[in-house]
Amino acid sequence: MEYIWKNNQREESTSKARNGDVTSEETLLIDEDEGQGNTLYPVLGLSCFVYLLLVEEMGDMNFPAVFSFRYLLKINMKSIIFLLNRTEHCAIYKGLELLDTLSKRLKEKSLVYSYNEFKDITDIVKALINVMTMCSSKKLRLKGVRVLPNLVSKLDTRSQYGLLYTILQDCSHPGVAGLMIYLLKEQVNQALGSSVDEAWFQGSRLMSILQLVFKPPSEAGTEKDLVQETDR
Numbered sequence: 001m002e003y004i005w006k007n008n009q010r011e012e013s014t015s016k017a018r019n020g021d022v023t024s025e026e027t028l029l030i031d032e033d034e035g036q037g038n039t040l041y042p043v044l045g046l047s048c049f050v051y052l053l054l055v056e057e058m059g060d061m062n063f064p065a066v067f068s069f070r071y072l073l074k075i076n077m078k079s080i081i082f083l084l085n086r087t088e089h090c091a092i093y094k095g096l097e098l099l100d101t102l103s104k105r106l107k108e109k110s111l112v113y114s115y116n117e118f119k120d121i122t123d124i125v126k127a128l129i130n131v132m133t134m135c136s137s138k139k140l141r142l143k144g145v146r147v148l149p150n151l152v153s154k155l156d157t158r159s160q161y162g163l164l165y166t167i168l169q170d171c172s173h174p175g176v177a178g179l180m181i182y183l184l185k186e187q188v189n190q191a192l193g194s195s196v197d198e199a200w201f202q203g204s205r206l207m208s209i210l211q212l213v214f215k216p217p218s219e220a221g222t223e224k225d226l227v228q229e230t231d232r
Helices: 002-019 043-054 069-075 077-084 089-104 115-134 138-153 157-170 174-193 203-213
Strands: 028-033 037-042
Touching: 037 043, 043 077, 043 089, 069 077, 069 089, 077 089, 077 115, 089 115, 089 138, 115 138, 115 157, 115 174, 138 157, 138 174, 157 174, 157 203, 174 203
Parallel strands: none
Antiparallel strands: 028 037
């Protein structure tokens, strides 16, 4: 009877997942194995499991001997995004720690641009910004502020440019804009001080991103506190 009940639950969950009729608590990953049927994994549970393995180092699995940390970050980006977008502090904490642990092990500029990975990185940064600005826990907000620059430093130059351009395009929070501008100044400084020609933070591309930085506030005048715009 228990076996039949589990199979019925699986069929019901599979149908709900395929139809998009699931809540955030019921979000599932469907692993369709050929000839083996569908295996369902709750994303929250799987993400917490990954946290236990990679951050708390529970178990005797020696991941670095088998997988690179770049690969581990790549396959766990969806889990990190999911955890950071939760509202529970414990879930956000796990997402921050998982991202911090994996990104710290990477060499600078080792994440080479590819479209799918760049999209996930952008989603991670947007989730981080949401934590930094909206989370009610000051400890988690500050953790997000520390994790973000470290993650950006692991991107190659093209990815850094694309990320900064994307965020500055839509950024309306003075504190976030200030952090992005600081990271931009660091990259421009490196590019101008390097003997190697850097196409992304020099010339026309640099002027294009600076136009976003120097854009006047939308409410310029007596209604706008220009002190908040000192970084620009």
